[in-house]
Amino acid sequence: MTAILGKYLGNLNSEFVHNESGVKISVKGHGGGFSPVDLTATSLGACMMAMMAFTAESKGINVEGMSVEVDKVMADNPRRIGEINIIVNFTQIYTDKEKMLLQKSAETCPVKKTLSSDCKINVTMNFPN
Numbered sequence: 001m002t003a004i005l006g007k008y009l010g011n012l013n014s015e016f017v018h019n020e021s022g023v024k025i026s027v028k029g030h031g032g033g034f035s036p037v038d039l040t041a042t043s044l045g046a047c048m049m050a051m052m053a054f055t056a057e058s059k060g061i062n063v064e065g066m067s068v069e070v071d072k073v074m075a076d077n078p079r080r081i082g083e084i085n086i087i088v089n090f091t092q093i094y095t096d097k098e099k100m101l102l103q104k105s106a107e108t109c110p111v112k113k114t115l116s117s118d119c120k121i122n123v124t125m126n127f128p129n
Contacts, residue, residue: 041072041084044121047111048086055105061098065091075118083120090127099127 006016012029027034034042045068056063067089075082094102103125106112112121 037072037074037081040081040115041070044084044109044111044115045070045086047109048088048106048123051105051109052088052102055101059098059101061094061102062092063090063102080116081119083122084115086121086123088123088125090125093128099125 002019004016004018006014008014013032014027016025016027017023018025025034025039027036027039029035049066049068052066053063055061069085069087069089071085072081073083073085074080088106090102106123106125115121
């Protein structure tokens with residue numbers, strides 16, 4: 001069974017449906033919304049956040065309020081994502097051990113491991129003092 005079904009709607013617009021949940025994502029051309037490369041970069045941020053949340057939950061660490069900022073830089077020859085910048089902002093105070101655990105868990109993200117080594121990934125984690 002297909003996990004995601006996509007349909008081209010014309011004018012560089014597509015819609016994708018996650019079959020199990022029914023959640024829809026629109027991909028809009030001409031800067032009208034998420035592009036495929038935006039979704040790739042967003043997937044990296046979402047995956048890193050999910051890996052940290054899974055780890056935190058299993059260790060009793062509160063990551064509520066955690067947020068990510070995602071930016072991509074395009075490269076040419078061939079056209080591709082050349083760089084993705086991820087900034088993770090935390091709202092809670094953590095011990096040095098907890099910070100290290102969160103940082104290491106973000107590195108286990110399957111999306112990060114899937115991206116080509118030609119795509120530079122910069123991650124900044126902002127912990128409150």
